[in-house]
Structure formats: C-alpha cells, structure tokens
Amino acid sequence: MKLNKILKNAFLIIVASLVLSACAVSKKSGQMQGDVYTGKDTVEYLASGVPDRVFFATNESVLTTASRETLRKQAAWLRKNSKITVVLEGHADERGTREYNLALGERRANAAKDYLMTYGISSDRISVLSYGKERPVDSGSNPLAWSKNRRSVTVKAN
Amino acid sequence: MKRILFIFLFMILPFKALALIEVDITRGNLNPLPIAVSPLSIDENSKKSFEKIIKKKNIGEEISKVVEKNLKTSGLFNPLNKDAFLQSPDIANLKPRFEDWNLIKAQALITGKVNLVDEKLRVEFRLWDVLAGKEMMALAFTTVPNNWRRVGHIITDKVYERLTGEKGYFDTRIIYVAEEGPKTKRIKKLAIMDQDGENNKFLTLGNELVLTPRFNPTSQMVTYLSYFRNLPRVYLLDIETGMQEVVGDFPGMTFAPRFSPDGKKIIMSFAKDGNSDIYTMDLENRVVEKITNHPSIDTSPSYSPDGKYICFNSDRSGYQQIYIMKSDGTGVKRISFGKGLYGTPVWSPRGDLIAFTKLHKGKFYIGVMRTDGSGERLLTENFYQEAPSWSPNGRVLIFYRETETDNQGKGFSAKLWSIDLTGYNERLVDTPTDASDPSWSSLLSN
Numbered sequence: 001m002k003l004n005k006i007l008k009n010a011f012l013i014i015v016a017s018l019v020l021s022a023c024a025v026s027k028k029s030g031q032m033q034g035d036v037y038t039g040k041d042t043v044e045y046l047a048s049g050v051p052d053r054v055f056f057a058t059n060e061s062v063l064t065t066a067s068r069e070t071l072r073k074q075a076a077w078l079r080k081n082s083k084i085t086v087v088l089e090g091h092a093d094e095r096g097t098r099e100y101n102l103a104l105g106e107r108r109a110n111a112a113k114d115y116l117m118t119y120g121i122s123s124d125r126i127s128v129l130s131y132g133k134e135r136p137v138d139s140g141s142n143p144l145a146w147s148k149n150r151r152s153v154t155v156k157a158n
Numbered sequence: 159m160k161r162i163l164f165i166f167l168f169m170i171l172p173f174k175a176l177a178l179i180e181v182d183i184t185r186g187n188l189n190p191l192p193i194a195v196s197p198l199s200i201d202e203n204s205k206k207s208f209e210k211i212i213k214k215k216n217i218g219e220e221i222s223k224v225v226e227k228n229l230k231t232s233g234l235f236n237p238l239n240k241d242a243f244l245q246s247p248d249i250a251n252l253k254p255r256f257e258d259w260n261l262i263k264a265q266a267l268i269t270g271k272v273n274l275v276d277e278k279l280r281v282e283f284r285l286w287d288v289l290a291g292k293e294m295m296a297l298a299f300t301t302v303p304n305n306w307r308r309v310g311h312i313i314t315d316k317v318y319e320r321l322t323g324e325k326g327y328f329d330t331r332i333i334y335v336a337e338e339g340p341k342t343k344r345i346k347k348l349a350i351m352d353q354d355g356e357n358n359k360f361l362t363l364g365n366e367l368v369l370t371p372r373f374n375p376t377s378q379m380v381t382y383l384s385y386f387r388n389l390p391r392v393y394l395l396d397i398e399t400g401m402q403e404v405v406g407d408f409p410g411m412t413f414a415p416r417f418s419p420d421g422k423k424i425i426m427s428f429a430k431d432g433n434s435d436i437y438t439m440d441l442e443n444r445v446v447e448k449i450t451n452h453p454s455i456d457t458s459p460s461y462s463p464d465g466k467y468i469c470f471n472s473d474r475s476g477y478q479q480i481y482i483m484k485s486d487g488t489g490v491k492r493i494s495f496g497k498g499l500y501g502t503p504v505w506s507p508r509g510d511l512i513a514f515t516k517l518h519k520g521k522f523y524i525g526v527m528r529t530d531g532s533g534e535r536l537l538t539e540n541f542y543q544e545a546p547s548w549s550p551n552g553r554v555l556i557f558y559r560e561t562e563t564d565n566q567g568k569g570f571s572a573k574l575w576s577i578d579l580t581g582y583n584e585r586l587v588d589t590p591t592d593a594s595d596p597s598w599s600s601l602l603s604n
Contacts, residue, residue, distance in 0.1 A: 059473075059477070059478075061432070094542065094560070095517070095520075095542070096478075096499075096501070096517070097458070097471075097478075097501035097502050097515050097544045097545070098369060098370065098544065098545065098595070099370065099413060099414040099427070099457045099458045099471070099501070099502065100455065100457055100458070100471060100473075100478055100501050102369075102383075102390070102411070102413045102414070102427075102429070102457075103413075103427065103429055103434040103455040103457050104455065106411055106429040106432060106434065107429075107432040107433075107434075107455065109432075110431055110432030111432065114432070128410075129388060129390070129411075130390065130411055130429065134344065134367060134369070135342065135343075136341060136342055137342060138342075138567065139340065139341035139342050139563055139567030139568075139570060140563055140565065140566075140567045141541075141562040141563045141564075141567075142565070145567070
C-alpha cells in the first residue's frame with residue numbers, strides 16, 4: 001500500500017511538472033511566426049535531422065522558407081533511401097467548415113509533394129491523403145494549437 | 159433494417175369548410191398556441207394485447223405523448239398539462255364539452271381512439287377548435303403495431319398542416335455522424351434516428367472514419383464519405399438492405415456528396431493535384447460529368463429544388479465565398495459579399511433561400527440569404543457551428559455545434575442543434591453520443 005502511495009505521488013509530481021512545463025512553453029510567443037508554427041513540440045523525425053512535418057498559415061498552402069528547408073532534407077533522405085515510399089497527410093485546423101478543410105488539406109499535402117518532386121523524388125513514391133480537420137495533434141482551442149494542426153506530415157508507407 | 163411500412167390513411171368525415179384557428183409560422187412565435195392533447199382512448203382488451211406486443215402499458219397514452227413532444231418542440235404550440243383535463247379521453251373523443259376545455263384555456267384539442275383490428279393498430283383522431291366549438295379534422299390510420307411512434311408523428315404532421323397551412327416535418331428521420339473518444343482520435347459512426355431522437359441506430363461500426371452523410375430526397379438511400387482502407391471516397395448506402403458501394407472510379411479523394419432533387423445523380427467534389435472541382439455522376443448509367451473547371455477549391459455543392467441551379471463554395475476570389483451556377487456549370491456568379499468567410503451553402507426545399515455557415519471575427523454563424531445573395535440574415539452565433547440541413551418543409555434548420563476546449567484541451571463536445579428559420583426556438587437535439595453532420599430526410603409518408 002505504502003509503496004503504491006509513493007509511486008502515486010511520484011506520478012503526480014511528474015504529471016504536474018509536465019503540465020507546468022507545457023504551460024511555460026505555450027506562453028512563449030516565439031513558437032509562431034505570423035501564425036505559422038515554428039516550434040518542435042509535435043515534430044517527429046523520419047531520420048536523424050529529418051523532420052517529418054511542415055506547417056502552414058491560416059487558409060494558406062504556401063510553403064514557408066522553413067518548410068522548404070525541411071522538405072529538402074526529406075528529399076535528400078528519400079534519394080538516399082530509394083525503396084521508401086511515403087504518404088503526405090494534409091491537415092487543417094478546426095476553424096473551418098469540414099468540406100472546405102478536406103480540400104485545403106489536400107492542397108497543402110500537394111504543395112509539399114510538388115516541392116519533393118522538384119528535388120527529384122518520383123511521384124510514384126508519394127501519395128497524398130487529406131484528413132481535413134479530422135486528426136488534430138493538439139486538442140486545444142487556441143491559436144498555438146491551431147498552428148500545430150495546420151500541417152503536412154510525411155509518413156513512411158512501407 | 160427492413161422497414162417497409164404500410165400505412166393506410168383515410169378521412170372519416172369531409173373537412174369542414176370554415177377556416178378556424180390559424181398559426182402564423184412566418185414570424186417568431188412568442189405566444190405558442192395552447193393545445194390540449196387528450197390521451198387516445200383505448201378499450202381494455204386492446205390495451206392488454208398491445209401491452210404484449212409493444213411492451214408499453216397504454217399505447218393510447220404513449221402515442222399522445224409523441225404528439226405532445228413534437229408540438230412542443232416546434233415552438234408553435236403549447237401542449238397543456240394533462241392533470242388539468244376534466245373530460246375523460248373516451249367521452250372527449252365522442253363529443254368534447256368545449257366549456258371544460260375552454261376553462262383550461264385550450265384553443266385546440268386533439269382526441270382519438272386506438273383499437274386492435276386483425277392484429278393491426280387502428281388509430282383515429284380528431285382535431286377540434288375549442289373556441290368555435292367545431293371539429294376541424296378527423297382521420298384514421300391502420301398499420302402494424304410496431305409503427306405506433308410513426309402514427310404519433312403522422313398525427314402531428316396532419317395537425318401542423320391543418321393549423322399552419324404548411325406541410326409538417328415530424329414523420330422524418332435524421333442521419334448523422336455519432337462521435338466518441340478524444341478529439342485527436344475521434345471515432346465516428348453513421349447513425350440514424352427519428353426526428354425526435356428515438357429509435358437511434360448505428361449503421362457503421364467505427365472501424366473507419368465516416369463523414370457528411372446525406373439523404374436521397376426520394377428514397378432511403380444515403381451518400382457519405384468513408385475513409386475505408388484509407389482511401390477517402392464517396393459511398394452510397396441503402397439503409398434498408400445495408401448494401402454499400404463506392405460512387406465512381408476516381409483516382410483520388412471524392413467528398414462533399416449530395417443527391418440531385420430527383421435522386422438520380424450524386425454531385426460531389428473530386429480533389430486531384432491540389433485542386434478540387436465539382437463533378438456529377440448519374441446513378442443509372444454511371445456517366446460522370448465535370449461541372450466546374452477552375453484552379454481554386456470548388457466544394458459543398460447543393461442543387462436548387464428544381465434541379466436547374468447549383469450553389470457551391472469556392473475560394474476563387476481568394477477566400478471562401480458562395481457562388482451559384484446553372485446545373486451544366488455555366489453562368490457562375492458570386493452571391494456572398496458580406497464581411498467574413500462563407501461556406502456550406504444549402505438550397506432550401508422551398509427554393510427561395512440558401513442556408514450557410516459564416517466565419518467572421520473568430521465567431522461562426524448559421525444564416526440564410528436569398529438566392530441572389532440579398533437579405534442575409536444570421537440566425538445564431540457561436541464558438542463553432544456549421545453544416546445546416548433543412549427540414550423538408552424548409553422551416554427548420556438542423557446543424558452541429560462544437561465547444562471550445564480549455565488550455566489542457568479538455569471540455570470538447572459536438573452536439574446537434576435546431577433553429578427555426580425565424581431565428582427563434584433554438585434547441586439541443588438529444589443524441590446518445592456526441593454528434594455532427596446531420597441530414598434531414600424527406601417526409602416518410604405524405
């Protein structure tokens with residue numbers, strides 16, 4: 001029983017510190033440029049130094065300078081690993097109608113696809129899947145959460 | 159799922175010529191008509207037989223409760239408390255003592271009788287004008303006992319039509335998306351229920367994401383978007399048989415489907431290479447036609463009730479706006495010019511209005527405008543709401559609303575709401591789970 005209690009307390013402390021650090025992070029405004037997310041919170045890596053996602057401004061599908069840099073890293077990685085195929089999953093934030101957001105997600109993923117193709121990746125290796133606003137990574141209702149959700153994520157398909 | 163139902167309907171007596179009570183539904187009704195719904199009378203033998211079949215103690219009382227709830231929900235009627243009724247149901251149905259009903263301020267009275275005849279449920283009902291002391295309508299139905307709720311809805315439709323001069327919308331169903339689970343991993347299923355929230359059924363298991371179901375206006379077919387095998391495509395589902403099939407053979411995502419008013423075509427968006435255009439597919443000969451051809455996003459198409467025009471959503475001006483065009487895609491004209499973004503246009507079944515979702519300064523609105531874009535009227539404002547669907551008589555809109563979450567992302571919910579075209583009578587529509595993307599069926603019987 002006692003051990004259990006100690007563990008429980010330890011767990012609570014860990015949770016509390018996580019919550020606190022999350023708060024501290026979200027208060028920094030340095031995580032967005034305009035309304036494009038520039039932080040690392042949700043980013044995963046396809047390989048060391050190859051981020052899996054790029055972010056967009058509200059209602060936009062234009063690639064930012066940072067996005068293009070990320071995609072060039074992805075293209076280099078894909079060239080090195082020529083057997084790998086990928087799905088580009090396009091997403092929108094929750095502040096739009098469902099049907100328009102499906103189209104917007106598709107447009108965003110295609111913007112990323114076009115860029116990968118200009119860096120020599122064959123379209124046969126890239127498929128596109130829009131989730132619209134159906135799969136947010138951050139369930140918050142605030143500008144920072146929305147900025148994390150406006151994204152195109154490159155996912156290994158094989 | 160088999161639900162082919164036969165309802166025989168006939169008039170007992172010819173209509174009385176005088177137009178008596180009338181309910182005005184064109185303005186917000188702040189003084190709903192006081193109406194007494196007397197429990198339908200029933201003899202002891204029939205009562206016992208029905209109890210065995212439908213597991214309800216008194217079917218007459220149950221049907222009158224269905225009618226009462228419908229009338230109250232419409233916002234146009236105020237059903238009076240049954241405790242105040244002085245006359246017993248059987249006697250009231252023969253000949254009401256109008257003074258008694260007048261005393262409790264009833265202006266209209268519904269009475270009726272239920273029998274079991276050859277294993278069938280026979281219901282007769284009468285609508286009375288209390289002040290004039292006259293019968294306004296008398297009808298009888300025969301159907302299978304399990305149909306008893308529908309009898310309540312049909313009675314409401316007849317009463318509504320007699321008193322407002324417009325068709326009702328109570329013998330109808332709603333198809334929608336039932337939602338569960340955290341916002342980041344929502345599980346979604348197709349679900350269907352009666353307009354009053356009863357007889358809820360799930361039509362899919364939740365294994366794949368499903369969105370935007372819409373009824374065929376002429377049959378019990380539904381079109382919707384499914385992510386089956388991670389390929390988002392428009393599907394067709396027969397809710398009687400459970401049969402489903404992909405609509406067309408498109409090399410990419412198809413979405414935003416709706417039926418044409420004659421039920422013979424599906425209109426939808428097809429997205430390819432970052433561009434969404436509007437297409438139709440004829441369900442008989444499978445012929446696919448491209449309706450719009452523009453590098454912008456064209457989506458959320460909806461036909462006018464005569465099938466001659468289509469309204470749709472496009473960002474060809476730079477932002478989401480509402481456009482109309484002829485059904486062959488010619489004569490495209492922007493109709494939304496107010497401040498903000500506009501989406502989800504849906505043509506009213508009466509033909510004169512287009513309902514829409516509007517985003518302005520961080521708030522979402524459900525509104526209506528005339529088909530030339532004039533007369534914009536916003537009915538309701540909220541943190542997030544969208545996707546209006548018209549009741550078959552064009553008097554009520556059903557839509558869904560999502561709540562704002564807190565800093566931890568908690569407190570999310572999605573619910574169905576309805577509101578009158580007048581902007582009054584906003585109501586939460588009860589569903590067993592969270593819900594979104596509602597679509598209202600046509601009247602099941604006429």
